[in-house]
Amino acid sequence: MTISRFDSATPTTTIVGALWRYGAAIVERLVSSAKMQTIASELRDRFDMQGLSTTNHFNGFQTLRIQSVLGYAPSAAELIGHEQVLAVANSILLPHCDSYRIGSTTGIEILPGEIEQALHRDDSIYPISLPGMQCQLSVMWAIDDFTDQNGATRVALKSHNCMNADLPDLSRISQAVMTSGSVLFYLGSTWHGGGANCSDQPRMGLINTYALGWLRQEVNQYLEVPPHIAVNYDERIRRLLGYTTHGEILGYYRGGHPVWVND
Amino acid sequence: MQRFDVNTLSVEVAASLRADGAVIVDNYVDLVVIESVLRDLRSEFDGEQGKSTQSDFNGYKTLRVNSVLDLSRDSVELVGHRRMMEVLDEILLLHCEQYQIGSMTAIEIYPGETDQTLHRDDTIYPVRLPMELQVSVMWPLTQFTSENGATRIVKGSHRWGGERTPGPGDQIEQAEMAPGSALFYLGSMYHGGGANYSHTARAGLINTYSLGWLRSEVNHQIMVPTEIARTYPPYIQALMGYAPHAGMLGWHSMPEWPGGDAE
Numbered sequence: 001m002t003i004s005r006f007d008s009a010t011p012t013t014t015i016v017g018a019l020w021r022y023g024a025a026i027v028e029r030l031v032s033s034a035k036m037q038t039i040a041s042e043l044r045d046r047f048d049m050q051g052l053s054t055t056n057h058f059n060g061f062q063t064l065r066i067q068s069v070l071g072y073a074p075s076a077a078e079l080i081g082h083e084q085v086l087a088v089a090n091s092i093l094l095p096h097c098d099s100y101r102i103g104s105t106t107g108i109e110i111l112p113g114e115i116e117q118a119l120h121r122d123d124s125i126y127p128i129s130l131p132g133m134q135c136q137l138s139v140m141w142a143i144d145d146f147t148d149q150n151g152a153t154r155v156a157l158k159s160h161n162c163m164n165a166d167l168p169d170l171s172r173i174s175q176a177v178m179t180s181g182s183v184l185f186y187l188g189s190t191w192h193g194g195g196a197n198c199s200d201q202p203r204m205g206l207i208n209t210y211a212l213g214w215l216r217q218e219v220n221q222y223l224e225v226p227p228h229i230a231v232n233y234d235e236r237i238r239r240l241l242g243y244t245t246h247g248e249i250l251g252y253y254r255g256g257h258p259v260w261v262n263d
Numbered sequence: 264m265q266r267f268d269v270n271t272l273s274v275e276v277a278a279s280l281r282a283d284g285a286v287i288v289d290n291y292v293d294l295v296v297i298e299s300v301l302r303d304l305r306s307e308f309d310g311e312q313g314k315s316t317q318s319d320f321n322g323y324k325t326l327r328v329n330s331v332l333d334l335s336r337d338s339v340e341l342v343g344h345r346r347m348m349e350v351l352d353e354i355l356l357l358h359c360e361q362y363q364i365g366s367m368t369a370i371e372i373y374p375g376e377t378d379q380t381l382h383r384d385d386t387i388y389p390v391r392l393p394m395e396l397q398v399s400v401m402w403p404l405t406q407f408t409s410e411n412g413a414t415r416i417v418k419g420s421h422r423w424g425g426e427r428t429p430g431p432g433d434q435i436e437q438a439e440m441a442p443g444s445a446l447f448y449l450g451s452m453y454h455g456g457g458a459n460y461s462h463t464a465r466a467g468l469i470n471t472y473s474l475g476w477l478r479s480e481v482n483h484q485i486m487v488p489t490e491i492a493r494t495y496p497p498y499i500q501a502l503m504g505y506a507p508h509a510g511m512l513g514w515h516s517m518p519e520w521p522g523g524d525a526e
Contacts, residue, residue: 067516125512126476214388216476216513222484223515246478250387253482254329
């Protein structure tokens with residue numbers, strides 16, 4: 001069993017269908033490799049300065065991580081607000097909320113020598129699990145090519161149907177091998193983990209999560225991408241950051257900062 | 264509605280709140296605190312903000328002031344009242360690791376105001392889960408009487424399903440109480456402001472507390488200026504959402520805040 005692969009011409013309904021069925025789907029070459037290199041260059045300094053600040057047994061000790069990329073890498077907005085990505089997110093999340101927000105945006109560079117990350121579900125940050133409702137959707141962009149040698153994300157297919165207490169079926173693990181500019185979608189309840197990097201080159205990716213708009217944000221974007229920075233983004237990105245209410249009331253803000261999007 | 268005194272054990276107050284959906288505790292705080300808060304809020308009530316949220320739902324003879332922590336230093340004595348929090352702990356910590364302030368709203372009902380539509384505060388969250396999502400605490404800033412608009416509570420309505428709404432046969436109780444007392448009610452309890460048939464205004468401060476993995480009703484990060492939030496003690500900052508839930512959810516990299524990443 002391998003992850004279903006589509007291209008930029010595939011209708012959203014087809015991608016979403018595979019995502020519901022298997023818990024993951026790949027769309028190949030959604031943006032150009034050149035665009036990914038621009039983003040990589042905007043992330044480089046941060047990786048080098050802060051990449052090791054969150055190393056631990058779970059995140060790995062040979063893996064660089066940087067949070068909240070919209071705070072310093074404006075080109076990443078093109079990925080985070082990508083129309084076809086949001087079309088998938090709409091389909092998964094809008095049945096259960098009026099609007100969704102970015103949970104986190106994390107640059108991850110797995111260096112040679114890193115071992116496999118423990119399999120996990122991203123939605124375990126929320127202490128509820130309701131059949132039929134996904135709390136969040138994860139979107140992994142390959143900045144470098146992802147190969148089975150350099151740590152392409154491992155996904156346990158169909159594991160989104162597991163009961164909480166069950167460990168996923170390890171025979172259904174498939175690696176998200178994909179070229180730079182491609183994207184891997186997986187549901188918040190899908191078991192997955194970073195791969196071991198057995199190559200001699202680092203593997204860089206950007207993992208963005210989108211969560212139901214009435215849930216708390218995984219990373220507080222109001223502090224990480226504060227109004228004076230967020231104001232430079234277009235309305236679509238400002239909404240995703242959370243600079244608008246969910247429905248009429250939830251997340252209310254009184255005040256005149258131009259970052260806020262009023263409906 | 265059951266009434267208790269400041270000397271009642273908080274577990275007992277909480278048990279009554281859970282069973283009946285609402286409870287009053289008398290003599291919780293000193294009148295000096297109440298007078299100070301009311302003094303601090305006076306100019307806001309009378310200024311632009313007071314009328315700015317008037318609507319069919321909020322009323323047209325009612326003034327409202329949001330997010331009082333940026334306006335009244337002493338409001339901390341109410342918002343973070345220790346004994347009150349002991350009661351909240353018993354209800355909310357069953358379903359989260361830490362809870363947050365949802366909203367803090369001062370409400371002044373003027374003579375001539377009509378009954379507010381009965382409603383549930385927790386409908387800002389578009390799911391009905393078998394748990395209380397929030398608890399509301401109303402502090403009278405002036406005497407609450409049945410004539411001047413004391414909060415109306417629909418008996419037993421916290422046990423109702425999502426479809427049922429209050430009707431003529433349902434029993435309504437008014438929360439008559441003196442400044443220094445507090446009315447607790449569950450997020451699922453139908454309630455509303457009362458009509459004011461008296462000659463004087465009736466002021467109260469209503470604070471809500473919600474499970475820490477939900478989005479907070481008001482955005483405290485940008486509503487309360489950082490330089491003010493910084494002056495509050497860590498437990499108040501935590502209530503404002505500066506401390507990540509279970510150390511993860513709502514993470515940020517600001518070392519100066521509780522839970523901030525010091526690395």
